[in-house]
Amino acid sequence: MPIATDTNGGTPTLFLSQQQSENPDVVFLPLPFDSTSSYLKGAALAPEAILRASVELETLEFETGIEPFRHIAQKTLQPLVPAAQDSTERYMERIEAATSSIHPEVLLLGIGGNHSITPPLVNARLSQPGTVVQIDAHLDLRETYEGSRHSHACPMRRIHEMGHELIQIGIRSADPSELDYARQYPDAIRVFPAHSIDADWPILMETLTAIRGPVYLTIDVDGLDPTIVPGTGTPVPGGLRWHQACTIIDQTIGAPGGTLVGADVVETIPVAGTVVNEVVAASLLFRILATWTKRRFL
Numbered sequence: 001m002p003i004a005t006d007t008n009g010g011t012p013t014l015f016l017s018q019q020q021s022e023n024p025d026v027v028f029l030p031l032p033f034d035s036t037s038s039y040l041k042g043a044a045l046a047p048e049a050i051l052r053a054s055v056e057l058e059t060l061e062f063e064t065g066i067e068p069f070r071h072i073a074q075k076t077l078q079p080l081v082p083a084a085q086d087s088t089e090r091y092m093e094r095i096e097a098a099t100s101s102i103h104p105e106v107l108l109l110g111i112g113g114n115h116s117i118t119p120p121l122v123n124a125r126l127s128q129p130g131t132v133v134q135i136d137a138h139l140d141l142r143e144t145y146e147g148s149r150h151s152h153a154c155p156m157r158r159i160h161e162m163g164h165e166l167i168q169i170g171i172r173s174a175d176p177s178e179l180d181y182a183r184q185y186p187d188a189i190r191v192f193p194a195h196s197i198d199a200d201w202p203i204l205m206e207t208l209t210a211i212r213g214p215v216y217l218t219i220d221v222d223g224l225d226p227t228i229v230p231g232t233g234t235p236v237p238g239g240l241r242w243h244q245a246c247t248i249i250d251q252t253i254g255a256p257g258g259t260l261v262g263a264d265v266v267e268t269i270p271v272a273g274t275v276v277n278e279v280v281a282a283s284l285l286f287r288i289l290a291t292w293t294k295r296r297f298l
């Protein structure tokens, strides 16, 4: 598996080359994990590539008009590299252990890695029932996949079992068992398929605005159209456009009764000869950060 072996030495690349703070408002956690990926692997290479790509971004998030780091301090943690002897369960426990002591007021941003990393992050950040907003091509509601409950095809099932509500956006691929599961919980699992996203847009905006309590946002880059992010493990045509994704981010973070406690961007795969995939992932993280900064501090 092509993952870095350095677990404790070296300095991580810092998001937008910012200074490390010991009193951060936002914490980035690189999670180079892809051993449950079912098709194309390589997401373990993404955290370092995304951090390097972020260094090339301007300090101004153009559309929001925000320079987040004029207002907030950051810390980028050492990458949590899976040890050779780690079972998937053990690695999930390590994610939770690394994040559960982070102050609840601090925004945690996970940099995947594949989608398996999300349930432990949600568990660490949502201490009470909350809402998880997901941008994704897939429902990720399988009970198991390839023999594992921790597969990247299962995270939203695990999160629903924890008692959280789901808003799933951009969906365009599912196993019938996943659709059956979602239909059992029409109030707690709301699905917005990609093919009707324009028609459903007003309802989606209302649904996001109505969020109350703690919110976690998980963005699988395959929720966007593969023309925007071709570097992903299980691409599906017909995804969200860039500004749709940004508006979903803004509306989620801006919900008057909601509080964003964490977010992640997962399933990016760097591809030789282009940096577009990691630039898009870094730009999604930057948009989350800018909108959160605006909401919280301005």
Ligand SMILES: [Mn+2]
Pocket (backbone or CB within 6 Å): 115, 136, 137, 138, 140, 152, 220
């Ligand atoms: Mn996913």
